[in-house]
Amino acid sequence: MRLRHPGGRLLHLSYCTNVHPAEDLAGIVGQLDEYALPIRERLGSEVLGLGLWLAAPVAEAIAVDGGARRRFRRELDVRGLEVVTLNGFPYRSFQDPVVKQAVYHPDWTTPERLRYTLDLARVLADLLPDDAARGSISTLPLAWRHPWDGARAAAAAFMLDELAAGLADIERRTGRVIRVAFEPEPGCVVETTGQAVAALSGADTDRLGVCLDLAHLACAWERPADALRALGRARVPVVKVQLSNALETDDPDALREYAEPRFLHQTRNPAGGAADDLDEAFAAGLPGPWRVHYHVPLHSSPAAPLATTAPLLRDALGELVGAADAACDHFDVETYTWGVLPAAQRPRTPGQLADGIAAELAFARAELCGLGMSA
Template identity: 30%
Template structure:
């Protein structure tokens, strides 16, 4: 739906589905309830998540036409998509495989270009579209610095091919779309700093000469085209986990004219550990309840001296819970954004409020997407019917007056 600073939606990766039939059924079962609650008289956007299998099925004859007809009948529209998880995303062990295949592969490139073809067909006329994606790869798959450098090189070349495809689409049809890379814990691009450095020191030097030759542009025009079509997906949960300073990151992005294609509105878990022994035990027990086997739940611990300790999942973090220099934990578990206090734990809701206030005062993205995909693995006390849960999330954002 259109809000003061852009278009607001929720990501359909909250719905389990192995194929397009499952995805479409989940939309039919839930969307009308959500729309009636949130936007009964105005169009409501959908942040569409398609697996590779779903994308191949949707482009089959008749399926895309039927979906477009359903969107029109239900006063719905698609302006953003989640192209991060390629395969199954629920009811199976996902963990680091969420990055498979990574950006070093042709499969990831082909899948992403296919998604853009679908998005181009679905986009309302005159609207800009975006697709979020993996931060190149999972860093723990690479054992040496040389391996990481080579992975970044291969991934960057494939991303440049996608940028060139988006430039060609814009030139031939006028439709503008952007790829939004999403830094996250243990991604090759993990932080705002790493994303900005990769963008300025690796992407632009590799992409600009290619764009100049491919499209006959000047160097300055080529850089503008790259910055139009390759953006950042600002997942608030991920940036909060790393204790990043939102205003500072956004200020540097603006100074370098790097665009934020999408704000993913999401919350992590956190807790102060400099408490009494009884309170620390309650915190540990509470984190243990979130230690489920489907997704990675990376933990970043803040030490007294300001340094960070990064754990690849909750299990190794819990094994080191008695670390005496640690004063706070933040864990990668997308909890409902409308909840702040979760027993002995808290959410990083305040980070969302800060980012939405920055967006309200000086808008930096036209796309806002609530992304709380963990409904099925939430502790029971946080679960309400899924359509009501999504509606609550969207209502909470709307009340922030963005």
Template identity: 30%
Template sequence: MKTEFYSANQLTYCSNVHPGESLDAVIDNIQTKFVKVKNARQLSSMHSGLWLANKAAKSLIDEPDKLSLFQQVLKHNGVELTSLNGFPFGDFHQAVVKNKVYLPDWSETSRLDYSKNLAKILALCMPKAQLKGAISTLPFGYASLWNTRKQAKATEQLIELIKYLIELEEKTGKQIQFGIEMEPDCVFEKTSQLVDYFKHDLLPAAAIAGYSKHQVLRYIGCCYDTCHQAVLNEDILISLEQISQLGIEIVKIQISNAVAADIKNTEQIEQLNQLFSDPKFLHQTKITSKASPQESSTALADLSKSELEQFLQQNQNQAFSARIHYHIPINQDSFPYGFISSTQDAIKQCLSFLVNNPDCRPFLEVETYTWLNFIDASIKLDTQLISGLTQELTWLENTLSELKLLK
């Protein structure tokens, strides 16, 4: 989408906030939730970054009648399907997700098959005039479960995906791009890891298989999640520049907000835990001593009250900062306690990169999949959810308008 400005209807949210593995559930979410957000924004149509679990995707591929029905549902409800979330494979709203979200990983055939199915669905369901679509995918797998054998197999399968995407574009005229989404504690968490992989592994392996650098970068890029890189304390502008310098296209930006905290005592740790303790999702936490940030930093696999207290004790009760992989509303910048803040500035830095790089116009998608954790049980769920999603998109519109990126 090489255009200087975004329009309001191009700004959307990821539907992984809505539970539902089956195609029936996806259609119900479109008709009862997506449409309400679209209407609240006074739009006749709105782009969508739908999440289709493997179960829903297989239904669309295996049963042509259902694909035809799905296309009609999209058209009737004003859904312009331009991207998909291909990260969560199965039930993303089961009681406990944690690191199961990284399964199957990219060394498994089922991940490749799922990705091919999503690519075909997107190519067949995009608006006629839309020639390019994007699908986010996981950063290969969870780092602690990774090895060289899996790495080799994942690269082999990614090259097989490139072959499939070339053939798909020849048949449909649609260019479908996959964006590898870096995430804390995964095979690719830092920008340098992703760039090095392209430079030293993927591009050389693809060349041996007969694919040029141009072909690889036409179909495989980066899905940039602002929360994830903020948790890593990366300089967002430098990170985006490093990716772009190699020619890796940023195919989608997931606009997301992380929790930040400056902690001085155990009382604050208790307060943080009360607000953000979560049995369902994984909340990787990066902590750094304020006294000696270079020497005293550590990574926690999940938000853990006991481990935070241990870090405080080991550092002789000196203050430390924490960045927590917990997607909170992108417009949220105030909290019940003054020591807690957000990484909203990372979002603004990411969007400012677009100002100075007019050739970089990725799909923009708000991804706050934890909304159900914030819902007040005494108020109707849909009312709060629709209002919250709408407010996030309004904030994004206003921010883009301030940057003169919205027409």
């Protein structure tokens, strides 16, 4: 969906398709018909934005086949769908029965991660709407925090230089600007805004910046205003915002039904206590209150004593779009955990999942319009 900031900037609001498991082009087109079209119809929107996820094999295949890219663009156009942002964090197999720490591999010390991201950039350059100012790709925050040493840090710095050079080459050849956004996440080399500033020190920040995932920001117990001030002082751009809510509670026992085997649910308390997953937090007796990296639907209000970090999301949106100009123009709803929610909350049919995603997008649109954006 498209919104207009009072200052004139066009804002793009999308939903991230990493919630769907398809990893080949035919499957991706099928999921457009099964989910994206019904979502667009439920919202009554002329155009629906997708934060598209392409697994590495399909990204590689399309990147070298201009005809395939043009055909895919037509498939989007005829359905009233558009793509300005890609999720390049999961490499493949993101909806497998067990993902956990595998999602951080290959990391930014490897040529595989560089190739994948540049493949995505080549694809996105041809998918971008003609009037889009730029495209964005979100990616992992370098690597999981261990093992990490000087040699791996140097390898990652080299890959980031190569990435910036590759993006510049794509711009020269296509005329389209593609920026890559590194997404701070608990447990990774880059967990916080300060670590993001350090990691991108000396990098080409015309092409590289930060993806601000609001659930991750909440789990780091960072205040949106402080985070954005730090990024602004360092001239590190917010390339993309992932609209997401984490779980929060003063009573950790209330979270036991959320422990599940597919995704990692990093858990943090405001005193600096940390666990890499819910099971570990329970075993360690981590004192509350807890915030848990568990993306829950934006519009949901779990029963007390559970809550979500929606107040932080609202604060962040106010900071991001409340000034004379918006600090970011790509907003992607990224709730990928629908399939692992507790049974009573889990959609059972494609129609129910489409209903849930549409409700999230309606929530996000209403929040932004309440801050002065026009639809």
